[in-house]
Amino acid sequence: MLKGKKILVGVTGSIAAYKSAMLIRRFIERGAEVKVIATALAKQFITPLTLATLSKNPVLVEFFDPENGQWNSHVSLGMWADAYVIAPATANTIAKMASGVADNLLLTAYLSARCPVFVAPAMDLDMYAHPATGRNIKRLREDGVHIIEPESGELASGLSGKGRMEEPDVIAEHVSDYFASPYVGDDLWGKKVLVTAGGTVEPIDAVRYITNRSSGKMGYALAGEFRRRGATVTVIRGAVDPRLTGSLEGITEISALSAEEMGRAVMTAAVDHDIIVMAAAVADYTPAEVSPGKLKKKDDDMSLHLKKTRDIAADLGKIKKPTQILVGFALETDNEETNALGKMERKNLDMIVLNSLRDKGAGFACDTNKITIYRRDGEVRRFDLKSKSLVAADIVDETVSLLVEAERRSR
Numbered sequence: 001m002l003k004g005k006k007i008l009v010g011v012t013g014s015i016a017a018y019k020s021a022m023l024i025r026r027f028i029e030r031g032a033e034v035k036v037i038a039t040a041l042a043k044q045f046i047t048p049l050t051l052a053t054l055s056k057n058p059v060l061v062e063f064f065d066p067e068n069g070q071w072n073s074h075v076s077l078g079m080w081a082d083a084y085v086i087a088p089a090t091a092n093t094i095a096k097m098a099s100g101v102a103d104n105l106l107l108t109a110y111l112s113a114r115c116p117v118f119v120a121p122a123m124d125l126d127m128y129a130h131p132a133t134g135r136n137i138k139r140l141r142e143d144g145v146h147i148i149e150p151e152s153g154e155l156a157s158g159l160s161g162k163g164r165m166e167e168p169d170v171i172a173e174h175v176s177d178y179f180a181s182p183y184v185g186d187d188l189w190g191k192k193v194l195v196t197a198g199g200t201v202e203p204i205d206a207v208r209y210i211t212n213r214s215s216g217k218m219g220y221a222l223a224g225e226f227r228r229r230g231a232t233v234t235v236i237r238g239a240v241d242p243r244l245t246g247s248l249e250g251i252t253e254i255s256a257l258s259a260e261e262m263g264r265a266v267m268t269a270a271v272d273h274d275i276i277v278m279a280a281a282v283a284d285y286t287p288a289e290v291s292p293g294k295l296k297k298k299d300d301d302m303s304l305h306l307k308k309t310r311d312i313a314a315d316l317g318k319i320k321k322p323t324q325i326l327v328g329f330a331l332e333t334d335n336e337e338t339n340a341l342g343k344m345e346r347k348n349l350d351m352i353v354l355n356s357l358r359d360k361g362a363g364f365a366c367d368t369n370k371i372t373i374y375r376r377d378g379e380v381r382r383f384d385l386k387s388k389s390l391v392a393a394d395i396v397d398e399t400v401s402l403l404v405e406a407e408r409r410s411r
């Protein structure tokens with residue numbers, strides 16, 4: 001899918017720079033033409049000879065060649081590239097990109113690039129978790145940069161956590177998928193999409209509540225993907241990872257913490273939306289009574305009386321128009337297929353996305369997911385384990401094809 005594509009690879013000074021060699025190979029194997037820009041520090045981690053040999057082009061580091069004075073024009077590099085992939089991207093480079101610093105060729109090319117830019121961060125877990133890095137990554141996202149999130153695992157420091165650069169295969173797949181998608185650009189222009197995300201929060205008293213482990217990552221990945229394809233997107237969120245809140249540019253976010261609030265918000269907003277994706281983990285039960293003060297400890301055990309919540313997806317299923325596409329999720333631990341198909345039927349969904357907690361790397365809080373999509377028309381599509389942003393692209397592809405069919409039928 002990268003045949004004939006021109007890819008500019010930016011390499012910065014990180015231990016993960018050795019993976020850039022593999023990444024360049026993956027791009028070349030997929031038919032791309034590759035040029036490499038490295039920072040001065042990157043050369044300490046991987047030799048220009050390796051990068052030049054693999055990319056079949058000289059590696060560019062300085063603004064001009066000190067030997068012969070030849071000018072390495074960042075403007076023409078930025079114009080040449082169909083994609084600019086900065087991998088690994090250190091915390092330092094990310095910070096400079098976020099604030100527009102242009103003190104090396106890699107950064108000036110970023111500011112000049114008119115193509116999509118992909119950034120694969122690589123750093124120690126504490127650097128990645130630092131609020132300053134979080135702010136910078138958020139700003140890059142707002143600027144339209146595609147962030148390929150790092151994995152969790154063993155780091156060069158010997159510590160273990162999130163910060164290890166994503167594997168070259170996954171980065172190459174991410175970039176290919178971007179170009180492979182028939183909907184890149186504004187195919188969903190004029191369409192309105194509603195996505196629910198996160199877990200609901202059901203109050204018990206003034207200080208306590210019941211919730212679940214949903215992080216909202218899948219919902220936000222979907223919202224970002226729909227937006228990227230031109231749709232007008234609203235996210236109705238329960239409790240989500242705080243780093244997600246406000247992380248997507250051009251998206252309306254509505255906070256609706258309890259199942260009841262979420263139900264009201266969704267039913268109000270749904271009327272004029274073309275696609276509704278119920279990615280939130282909505283509580284099935286909520287305390288029958290909410291104590292206005294703090295419940296006091298007693299000598300005996302206590303029991304909490306729970307009442308059923310409204311099934312929002314099912315209520316939408318009853319009123320949806322023939323051209324509206326309703327997508328649900330099913331997170332199962334056993335009898336996965338039967339349960340998912342049952343939910344699709346009961347809730348009158350057009351499609352259900354199943355993930356099983358038995359699959360490693362699938363489900364809550366992970367950055368990856370492994371899904372099977374069941375469509376109302378009987379089609380089934382099984383996917384491999386992928387990052388949530390790639391999973392989002394698969395779900396959006398499928399949703400859009402259902403929308404196109406529904407619109408054709410109603411004509």
Ligand code: CTP
Nearest residue numbers: 278280282283284310311312313328329330331
């Ligand atoms: N859902 C909903 N309202 C609820 C519960 C679930 O809209 N009160 C939606 C979810 O957002 C999801 C789908 O229905 O898209 C399936 O959710 P799930 O919790 O798996 O299904 P339940 O019907 O609650 O079944 P169970 O808890 O028994 O698995």
